[in-house]
Amino acid sequence: MKKMKLFCGILIGLMIFSSCSSDDDNGNTSIENQNGFNYNGTFYSTQFAFVSDENTVDNTPSDISIILSNVNPFETTQSSGLNFVFFDFEAVNIETGTITTFPDYRILENADLNDFDISGGNTVLDDTENGFMATSSSVTINSISDTNIDFDFSFTREDGETITGNYSGIYTDTSN
Secondary structure (H helix, E strand, O other): OOHHHHHHHHHHHHHHHOOOOOOOOOOOOHHOOOOOEEEEEEEEOEEEEEEEEEEOOOOOOOOEEEEEOOOOOOOOOOOEEEEEEEEEEOOOOOEEEOOOOEEEEEEEEEEEOOOOOOEOEEEEEEEEOOOOEEEEEEEEEEOOOOOEEEEEEEEEEEEEEEEEEEEEEEEEEOOO
């Protein structure tokens, strides 16, 4: 019986010490809103990143696109509920720094995916739809390597709504 009380005392002590740790959030930004975008008070997760450079042959500037998604289209049978961020810019390579010119961009939430074709859903931002075009935009590439990218983005629509987001992690290079 003494051993059982001692064991219970140790177990309770371990539970108390493990429930309070130095990594608790002390008002700092939580990591639960990473790898996704914020729109209209809601966070939309996009845990997969894809980068494509249309010209990897020489140093002629070309479109470089970045796509974020909550679904990996190469490995899924999921066909709905897609959160999708796409933007491209002209450059020779992706480098750290801030980019402010994007000829093409599109952000959707709850879209459909069918054989790599994205449709439906709710348009958040689109360079071809009145009311959903950006009046200002910026993407800051914080770091880039052969396998990882870290960046933050912000787009402000014509109606003043701001869409912000970020991604930090592994990306898939889909260049030709």
